[in-house]
Amino acid sequence: MARKITRKKANPNTMWGGRYSLGPAEIMEKINASIGFDRKLYAQDIAGSLAHADMLVAQGILTAKDGRAIRQGLAQIKAEIESGKFKFSTKLEDIHFNVEARLTDIIGPAGGRLHTGRSRNDQVALDVRLWTRDTIDRLEAMLRDLQEALIDRAEEYASTIMPGFTHLQTAQPITFGHHLLAYVEMFGRDRSRLRDCRERMNESPLGAAALAGTPHPIDRKHTAKALGFDAPMANSLDAVSDRDYVVEFLAAASLCAVHLSRLAEEIVIWCSAPFRFIALSDAFTTGSSIMPQKRNPDAAELTRGKTGRIMGAFVALCTMLKGLPLTYGKDMQEDKEPLFDAADSIELCVAAMTGMVRDLEANPARMRAVASADYSVATDLADWLVREVGLPFRQAHHATGALVGKAAAKGVDLDKLSLEEMQAVEPSITKDVYKVLTVEASVAARKSYGGTAPSNVARAVKDARKRFLSGQRGT
Numbered sequence: 001m002a003r004k005i006t007r008k009k010a011n012p013n014t015m016w017g018g019r020y021s022l023g024p025a026e027i028m029e030k031i032n033a034s035i036g037f038d039r040k041l042y043a044q045d046i047a048g049s050l051a052h053a054d055m056l057v058a059q060g061i062l063t064a065k066d067g068r069a070i071r072q073g074l075a076q077i078k079a080e081i082e083s084g085k086f087k088f089s090t091k092l093e094d095i096h097f098n099v100e101a102r103l104t105d106i107i108g109p110a111g112g113r114l115h116t117g118r119s120r121n122d123q124v125a126l127d128v129r130l131w132t133r134d135t136i137d138r139l140e141a142m143l144r145d146l147q148e149a150l151i152d153r154a155e156e157y158a159s160t161i162m163p164g165f166t167h168l169q170t171a172q173p174i175t176f177g178h179h180l181l182a183y184v185e186m187f188g189r190d191r192s193r194l195r196d197c198r199e200r201m202n203e204s205p206l207g208a209a210a211l212a213g214t215p216h217p218i219d220r221k222h223t224a225k226a227l228g229f230d231a232p233m234a235n236s237l238d239a240v241s242d243r244d245y246v247v248e249f250l251a252a253a254s255l256c257a258v259h260l261s262r263l264a265e266e267i268v269i270w271c272s273a274p275f276r277f278i279a280l281s282d283a284f285t286t287g288s289s290i291m292p293q294k295r296n297p298d299a300a301e302l303t304r305g306k307t308g309r310i311m312g313a314f315v316a317l318c319t320m321l322k323g324l325p326l327t328y329g330k331d332m333q334e335d336k337e338p339l340f341d342a343a344d345s346i347e348l349c350v351a352a353m354t355g356m357v358r359d360l361e362a363n364p365a366r367m368r369a370v371a372s373a374d375y376s377v378a379t380d381l382a383d384w385l386v387r388e389v390g391l392p393f394r395q396a397h398h399a400t401g402a403l404v405g406k407a408a409a410k411g412v413d414l415d416k417l418s419l420e421e422m423q424a425v426e427p428s429i430t431k432d433v434y435k436v437l438t439v440e441a442s443v444a445a446r447k448s449y450g451g452t453a454p455s456n457v458a459r460a461v462k463d464a465r466k467r468f469l470s471g472q473r474g475t
Contacts, residue, residue, distance in 0.1 A: 032093060035089070035093060040336075045095050046078050048127060073106040077099055096127075100114065100115065118207065121211060121240040122210075128243075129201060129205065136249060139343070143350060146350055150187075151461055154461055155461045158461065161443055162277065162370070163376060170373065173377070173452075175453075178451075188468050194249075203224070203233045204229040211241075211326075211327040212236055237326050246317055249343075250338070253310055260349050268301060285299070306348070375408075375413070376439065391426075
């Protein structure tokens with residue numbers, strides 16, 4: 001039997017106007033309402049309304065008296081929301097209608113005049129744009145703090161030797177400070193992408209109205225300037241339908257989350273018993289309900305895990321937008337929940353990572369022990385044969401491989417082979433070769449630009465502070 005649809009009687013507070021004589025079906029009310037999540041936009045909605053009201057007064061569309069009443073009413077509404085006294089209603093659908101209805105309750109007919117020259121379409125486009133801009137500014141500052149934490153620790157561990165890996169196999173010795181600075185560069189690019197996104201999005205949609213503009217003599221440059229935008233958007237259709245900036249922000253957040261996840265993965269590995277490169281305190285670890293010896297790096301694991309939901313938000317927005325004709329469709333209401341969730345998640349992950357970086361303590365002795373194992377200085381031997389003896393690199397590589405095989409068969413490190421054993425493989429080798437067969441010599445020799453030598457790391461720390469923390473060049 002078909003399910004009976006229940007219609008409500010007309011709601012006296014409905015904002016839809018006279019065309020609708022019946023209220024919405026209950027299920028329609030539930031699917032249509034967004035106040036459960038878009039109340040998050042209240043500050044931006046009120047800021048946009050204040051700018052719009054000031055412009056209407058300046059253009060002679062509203063009286064100064066109405067403008068004062070609107071400003072006072074909106075200030076009261078903001079205070080009510082922030083104190084928890086404001087009563088949100090799903091019957092009023094969204095933050096815009098909730099604020100407008102309350103404003104009319106407070107100041108009377110003047111509240112209804114506020115909507116002159118605008119639509120919910122340009123209003124929500126403005127609110128989300130303002131909210132995203134605020135989020136970008138906050139997140140960019142948080143990433144700067146994370147970079148500062150990494151730079152501080154890189155300076156502390158500029159000479160601490162650790163193994164560098166390829167394929168998660170010991171490759172060559174590096175310094176822990178050099179490793180940490182690699183993430184400083186990644187997060188620097190993340191900050192740059194956020195700034196690029198902010199620059200492109202910093203145009204105002206307000207005044208585009210429903211889609212075609214308005215016959216009222218509004219001044220869109222006035223409101224754009226008041227709200228900190230560079231200019232009003234040039235096309236009214238684009239103004240109400242554009243969500244590029246949300247997608248671009250989520251793309252930047254997704255890549256930032258990938259960088260956070262890579263560092264989180266390394267923290268998880270480094271904390272493990274087979275590695276024991278670092279330790280985290282109780283502040284960023286948890287215990288086991290059954291194994292009393294456990295200290296689990298849950299903050300790192302959760303940072304790694306939240307990457308999926310941030311990337312999922314990006315995919316969700318692209319999917320929602322891909323089939324929409326111009327201009328506005330109610331589908332676009334689905335932009336907010338993924339945006340809000342992804343923003344909350346990325347900010348939490350950045351804060352957690354900043355805390356972990358400042359909290360971690362390295363185990364230099366263990367790092368060096370692993371770095372010196374598995375013939376990590378083999379490349380140094382090959383380079384020495386090229387540099388000092390003049391062998392072609394391929395020949396030097398072959399000779400070094402043979403020596404590694406001989407050392408492995410004996411169960412010793414390369415520097416424990418006698419000179420005679422080495423010369424049996426490559427006669428041109430001299431006793432000077434032993435000078436390069438330590439991990440300290442290996443890292444100290446790598447002074448090429450961007451290399452791991454401790455002297456390089458010290459200079460790189462100073463350069464990173466200048467590039468990323470001083471404000472001189474924010475790349």
